[in-house]
Amino acid sequence: MVGPALLLVLGLLQSPDAGALPPGAGVEGRPAAExxxxxxxxxxxxxxxxxxxxxxxxxxxxxxxxxxxxxxxxxxxxxxxxxxxxxxxxxxxxxxxxxxxxxxxxxxxxxxxxxxxxxxxxxxxxxxxxxxxxxxxxxxxxxxxxxxxxxxxxxxxxxxPGENGSGIHxxxxxxxxxxxxxxxxxxxxxxxxxxxxxxxxxxxAGDLRYGLHYMFSDDNVFEDNVFENGAAGAALMYSNRMTFRRNRFVHNRGFASVGLLLKACDDVVAEDNLIADNARGIFLEGSYRNHFRRNVVAMSDMALVIYDSSGANVFEGNAFTGNLAPLSLSGKRTDTRFDGNYWSDHGDPDLDGDGVSDRPYRLSNVFDHLRGNLTAADLFSRSAAAAAIGAAERAFPVLDPVPVVDARPLARPPVLDAVPAGSSPSLSRSVASTGPPLLLLLIGGGLLAAGGRSWVSAS
Amino acid sequence: MISLRSVLWLCARYELVLAVRSRWLQMFAVVFAGLALAVASAGYILSGGHGVQDFSRTAVSLVQVVLLLVPLASLVFGGLALTPDRGAAELLYSQPVPRGAILIGRMLGVWLALAAAELIGFGIAGLVVQSQAGLDGLSRYGALVITAVVITGVFLAIAALLASLNPGRRTRVLAAALVVWFVTVVLFDVAVLGIASMLRSGSASRLLISATLINPVDAARTGALLAIEGTAAFGAASLALLRFTGGAAMAAAYVGLSLAAWMVLPLWLAARTLSRADI
Missing domain, CATH: 2.160.20.10 (Single-stranded right-handed beta-helix, Pectin lyase-like)
Incomplete structure (x- = not known):
């Protein structure tokens, strides 16, 4: 008899709402007269x-x-x-x-x-x-x-932020x-x-902790929102079947900030979103069957962070542009499928002109492998040495890295008209003035002309 | 007695005149402008038209071009121009003025010429970016221009040292210049990364960060990218660097110190060697 009773008690303890309070109980009523x-x-x-x-x-x-x-x-x-x-x-x-x-x-x-x-x-x-x-x-x-x-x-x-409440709860x-x-x-x-x-x-939502903080909620739709300047753009946990369309997750730049974080979330569809200028673009942990289509993931330190507790996720037709590194994989393997995405650091040509690069894109190289253990190695991530190591490893593979590939990487960035443009002032157009570049030209030309003229006068 | 300043100025003008007439400089100007232009327009196309290309992004793409091409051009051009040869150099260095002053003056002339070629390249690329994306991030573009001019000076100083160590032997100077270029641009980094991968993470981080400040190419790249992109440039590694140096101002000071040292020390050694050499 102890077993079932214990289960019952545990069940009561675990129920998030405890189920004991009637609706409306505990809320504030009429304010005091004064x-x-x-x-x-x-x-x-x-x-x-x-x-x-x-x-x-x-x-x-x-x-x-x-x-x-x-x-x-x-x-x-x-x-x-x-x-x-x-x-x-x-x-x-x-x-x-x-x-x-x-x-x-x-x-x-x-x-x-x-x-x-x-x-x-x-x-x-x-x-x-x-x-x-x-x-x-x-x-x-x-x-x-x-x-x-x-x-x-x-x-x-x-x-x-911790001492405040939520904007809309x-x-x-x-x-x-x-x-x-x-x-x-x-x-x-x-x-x-x-x-x-x-x-x-x-x-x-901007200038706060999480733009969107989200738990135990299913079947919600997010469209045309902006989540910026937070510790995370959107952090979703323990929820299923959400849809994200045309949102902007931008400028989430803290130490461990993420544009879009999914933890134990299944069957999410994310389409035509702009996920740009975040420390980490998309983060997946314990999440299954999520689809990412036609998103732009740009200018992140790490475009994707995927834990091997996730499965059956699909990335199709996204543009990964100007990220420091494409993928940080925690664990030994992933069955995440990458198909027909554009990777701006993939230099391979498209000789047959079918719009797909002639060789698959590998989401890791030796340099990424090294970087995985050493944060400071990122200081060299944009040196000629890093490019040389990557090229050498492709020519003479010595390691056997986790095989994560996009078999059909796009040769050119896809036209993603539905993706919203960046929002920060630095991304907008400003008044045209040719002054400063012309000034450079004038100084350079002037120096050279001065050299030439002094030759003439000397002779 | 002719004043030191007019010695510097005369020698600088002499080199500037030679440089302007040199095919090497003209070629460099054309190649540099072409590459800068290609990067500027390719960068805009690569962004997929999502408005992520402006002066800052172009500056970032150009950092790679600048730090490959400018050291090479400076070393080769400086090596060719500053190696004492029979004839002109014999005559020049026999004048009753300090040889160091002549060397520095000539280096200044080459520097002016190369800087002029770079400014023209940056100006043309700048016009393209400006016409497509407006003027945002212009100050960061300026940071790149300054980086290019400074790194030119650093590698001219190294070229001057190589030249004065091998008077009359241009081929050797050129060979040494290529070795120096390869070591500073690629080999040093690969070696540091290799050693770091064998160390424990604490010492490895310290090694990597010190290395970025010691190698002038790394110092220039790190400084330029941090100035252009802020701590987003290297992600968490930027923060590690700033903590190691003790703040952004100190990091800038270290980068500046490193570059200044790489300019002054080789030049001083070159002047000393030259003053003792029998030309």
Missing amino acids: HTSPIQALVDRAHPGDRVVVPAGTYDGDLLIDRPMTLVGVGRPTLRGSGTGSVVRVRAAGVTIEGFDIDGGGKGDLGRDTSGIHVAAPRVTVRDCRIRQALFGIYLREADDALVENSTVTGIPGRD VWNSQRFRLIGNWVGGTRDGFYIQSSSHGLVRGNR
């Missing part, structure tokens, strides 16, 4: 379905919305929280909040999820809100069918939609856990 916003009176007078308009101004105190209604700010009124809890608490289904500036006052309690807008009810819409100085920006807790649109969250300045909320939001200076941009069948489109 911390209540003057708008509370308007809400309390409203009938279900009413549309309540709040004029411009600054309103101190917190607010509870406990009936289905639409609350609209006209002229961007500011709701300034008391600092003792979430500023706006949504506890009724079908609420819409629109057009507010919300100031969390830089205070709050991470353990109690203090937020700018805390939603614990289904079918809620948050639109055109700007949230600043709040621990969490917008918190969706068991809020199915929520829509957060065109809103901005900036964290509490001067704090370590989604927990146990199915069919959520996050569209056109902008998050910066928080802990994670979008934290999504145990929430499936959602859509994340056209958002931007």
Whole structure:
């Protein structure tokens, strides 16, 4: 009898949600009288379905919305929280909040999820809100069918990312939609856990820890988002069947930063994404049957990091451009399939003109082998010596490296029109001026002319 | 008594005139401009039109070209120009001025000529990049131009040393120049990597980092790439280097010190050898 009982106890301990609390338990209710916003009176007078308009101004105190209604700010009124809890608490289904500036006052309690807008009810819409100085920006807790649109969250300045909450935190909320939001200076941009069948489109998260931090959530779609300047662009764990299209994972440049990290994630499809200027481009651990098609992976220290705990992953038609090294493989073998990708460091010609280089591309050479053990060897990675070692090894193979090859490497970079262009200012075009290069020409020509003229005068 | 400065200037002008009329320099100017142009336009094409090509990226691609071609050109051209021969050099070095001043003056002249050829090459490549991608990263492009000019000086100084050690024997100077080029550009790095692979990781890192600062080609490449790309240039290895040297300013100081030493020491040795030589 001990065995089954023990299993039961273990099962209870392991269940992430413990299953014991009823929905809505433990969330903040009505704020204390002295911390209540003057708008509370308007809400309390409203009938279900009413549309309540709040004029411009600054309103101190917190607010509870406990009936289905639409609350609209006209002229961007500011709701300034008391600092003792979430500023706006949504506890009724079908609420819409629109057009507010919300100031969390830089205070709050991470353990109690203090937020700018805390939603614990289904079918809620948050639109055109700007949230600043709040621990969490917008918190969706068991809020199915929520829509957060065109809103901005900036964290509490001067704090370590770990001391802030997430910009938009989604927990146990199915069919959520996050569209056109902008998050910066928080802990994670979008934290999504145990929430499936959602859509994340056209958002931007930057200058924070993880742009997207994601667990136990399946079947979500990510399109046209930008994840930049973080410790990781997107870190996804323990989840299946996500789709990534036309996102930008760029400028994630910390010591161990990653553009797109998949850990124990299966059946992900990533198409037409730009994964550029990251310390490591794509990271796969314990992940199976993921497809990467037509992405651009550029300017990384290491384009791919693959653990041999991963399997059956496929890379097709991607462009790997200007990376220091193509692949770091942890383990002895991988069955990852590379087919028809473009590798900018592959110099082999295409003599028969079929668009495919005449020899397979090997994703490792002796220099990579050496580098694997020695970080400082990277200092030589762009020397003539590294190229010479690589060429010598191809001509006279002495090692038997892990055979990872792209059998049909593209001879020319593919035209990937759907991939978004880089976003940083240095990648954009600027005003044309031929001045500086012309100056170089003039100085050089002038020097030579001076030499020639002095000859003439001397003779 | 003619002043030292006018000796330097006269000799520099003399070499500049000779260099401008030399087929070698004209060839170098054309080859360098052609390669720079090819890299600049190829770089834009290789980026696949994803807007990842600008002055910085071109500068990075050009670093490789510069650090292969410029040392070779400087060694060969310097070796040819500075080797004392019967005739002109005999006459020149018999003048009542320090031989070191004459040598330095002539080296300055060659330096000016090579630098002029490089500036023209960079200018042409710059026009191409600028017309396609705008002016972003121009200062980094400038860092590359400076690197090229400095590394020219370093290898001219080495050429001057080789030349003054073998007065009247141009073939030997040229052979030695090629050996020096191969050692600094390829062999040194391969040897260091080989030795490092046999050491434990701590000492191996120290060896690799010291080696990048000691070899002038490595120092120039490391310095230029770090200046152009920041710590992204070598990933974690950049951070290891900065920690070893104690910060970016110190790393720059070490690179500068190494290059300056490689310019001053060979030149000083060359001047000393020359002043004792019987020409």
